[in-house]
Amino acid sequence: MLGIIGAMEEEVAELKRRMEIEEVSEVASMSFYRGKLEDKEVVIVRSGIGKVNAAVCAQILIDRFHVDTLINTGIAGSLDAQIDIGDMVISTDAVEHDMDASAFGDPVGQVPQMDTFSFPADEKLIKLAKEVNERINPDIHTWTGRIVSGDQFVASSQVKERLIALFGAKCTEMEGAAIAHTAYLNKISCVIIRAISDKADNSAEMDYPAFEELAIRHSVRLVCALAAEM
């Protein structure tokens, strides 16, 4: 079973429209839509924004819906001058950028006492998502690389530069690493698929509303095409 998580209603609304809904269940104030998307058994859910909502949602998908693959879809702020609004980023791994136990000598982002610094995406899913996007969205750049998540909308060049220096990540958002972390603990596969809505700098508040819809369209198109190939 495939679980698809978007943080905001706008990010999952079109996916829900395109699916054949068989059952809707309410758990932890979230609505889980089980049914078929492109003939694939899926559960689609809006987690709400931020790492806690995302982790709770992912664990419910695993425990109650027996999901063995998680896709996190949505939008993100670019952390690379080459990565433009509308481009797609597929995660190779994810880090919680606001985890900071550096007072004890851990690098920023390291969850203390865990055996990994970053939470990896599934190799096969990365490859498939990249291939599918290059085929269905040939005019849109596909990037693969690290995604960082934190409970923070990044809208300043200073914060952006710090994230680039610390993590060398491609983009930043607010849920992906929490979902990848949950997948890691449960030993299931996952990938984060994000379309860029802004540059995570001082223009982010202006760009975000203007490009949110376009970015969501790109990510929805990829998630549907990917589900069809899985």
Ligand code: ADE
């Ligand atoms: N989602 C989209 N843009 C973002 C940004 N700049 N920071 C955090 N999450 C985002």
